[in-house]
Amino acid sequence: MAQPKTVLVYRHAAVTRLTHWINVLALTLLLMSGLNIFGAHPALYWGQKSTFAHPWISIGAVEKPNGEMMGVTQIGQAKFNTTGVLGYSGEVGSREPVAFPSWATVPSFRDLADSRHWHFFFAWLFVLNGLVYWLVGLGGGHIAKDLVPTKGDVAPRNVWHEIVTHARLRFPKGEAARRYNVLQKATYLGVVLILLPLMVLTGLSMSPGFNAAAPWLVDLFGGRQSARSIHFIAAWTIVAFVLLHLFMVVASGTWNNIRSMITGRYAIVPDAPTPAPGETA
């Protein structure tokens, strides 16, 4: 029996591919400059104002009785020794008090002014890129056609089936691989319609200028310090999504996936074809 031939299907439109990679660049630099900015006041609160004595999370350095420094991350009432990563990090011997380690921040040294320049530049790129994706995605039908789940998709039986096969890392082949499954659709929709816009809106809610223009927005998030907290949580939610996304890319065929996001072509093995007349199977 002949090996079934793989066929390359056109999976990702040029706009999808371009906006995807611009997002990779922008989100990476936004995260890293954001972690540097966070270091200027490494504590988060709820509400409009800071309750300095009671942050819900804080990262800092304390001196131990023996004079040694220790990185401490506090979440609620719990305190953790995070020396080397959070609060106090760097090469052993020349460690310094800094919220996130230098390898995770842009620039690598503590610098609020410059990290803000990086952050706002790539925030604009991220926003404009997102607008292009949305306009083309809504106008061209990509979001409606490829991302909004169909009735069949959301049938409980199908959802359960997808969860089980995903948990076993068995991915659709053949015809079914031509389109996203319901878990992919829900995740991608959640990211492009909720998570990424949430980043922009909570970011804008920290702007005193924008607060005056649209006071309802910062109220929606429960105040400026709440907006800062949600901005931080949503950023880490994006990191979690990217880690899962990368894991799935590797698990379902690294090079095939990467190629499809570069050239648009995705290889699938078609379902066993019905033999054409005269062909020996």
Add this chain to the structure above:
Amino acid sequence: MIGSVHRRGWLQAGLASAGALVLGACDKITNNPQAIGFLQSAEGLTRRAQRLVTDRKALAREFTAADISPDFRPNGSVDPTDPEYVALKEKGFADYRLVVDGLVERPLSLSLADLRALPSRTQITRHDCVEGWSSIGKWTGARLGPLLDQAKLKPGARYIVFHCGDTLEQTLDGSGQYYESIDLIDAYHPQTILAYAMNDRPLPVPHGAPLRLRVERQLGYKHAKYVMRVEAVNDLGHLGRGKGGFWEDRGYEWYAGI
């Protein structure tokens, strides 16, 4: 298996060195004035976009007495040691005079009593530090707009500069003296005041006694403390290092609306 362990080692080393390269490149960009200047060009976009969507007179949110922070944090200078300032402070600011000059028809010299007699405004607002924290306080002060009208701006005046009594950084050329500047849109905003009272008491020294600027809708470092002189100018280039403020001279945005 051994091969795959080796491969993993190579992959990790490769990723680590690629990461270091990218980080190194980012630091190089940060330290290159032209490159960081390019990134900083987003500031103009932000200012124009915010001015486009914001009414010139749109007010910053005002809060209630119950919202006032019990732990309002002072930042920057908290107790200036400049001899002139110390001398004023020792006499309870009785000799203090606010000078209003520059591109004005009628230069002024105002005592605290004169300032208290000017059209005033009281507002409970949120102070947002560039570092990320916020505190809420109640401010009472002379509205800057009417004060400027009294001095009568000359046609060339485009910016209002606030010269402060504190030296925040010791430098040889005197560029460590705190100063700030705003444009006329913010200068004439109804909530822009020169505050002499905080939370119904005379302005305390850590918060800028005897007089500080409140320019709501911008970040904390724009709210100059220890204001000694208000100068109307046409251009900011000749002041400090030419960027319009102490922190602006050290890389921060002149438009601090975000």
